[in-house]
Amino acid sequence: MNRKVDRKRIEFLVKQLKKIKGISLRTTVIAGFPTETDEEFNELYNFLNERYFDWLGVFPYFREPGTVAARLKQLPGDVIEKRYKRLLRLQSKLIKEFSQKHLNRVYPVLIHHKGNTLIGHTRFQAPDIDGQVRVMSRTRGLGKIYKIKITKAYRGDLYGE
16 A cells, blocks of 8 residues: 555554553554455454554445556455455454453543433543443533443443443
């Protein structure tokens, strides 16, 4: 994809960043880019499986008219789909592990939606991208930060009181 950085540099930077207390890292990857070989895909998979990142977004490659990649020889659709699904399974596993480690901990949560449950996010969750915190209470106000104890994790979401 014409990136100007190699794996060693990325690993170095991620390891340096992980030394910062409380940091949370996320990345997003595309499965099935036209020039992606089996070896490159496996390297990506193994790299992500090292658990450098707390959140992982995964998308299948789509040909975008007008881009350089659209003019390249495309991978077969079934190859893209197979790689995409394999990364989705890894994504699910990594997010489950990440979420489980927050059980019974208390975090400041910014409440930003009120419905049947309150919905907010912690400092390690990007709104509208990562999971959210659902709080079983209607007595909290919007736009305020509350200390919430995480009591349950399901998929990418955390539940608290």
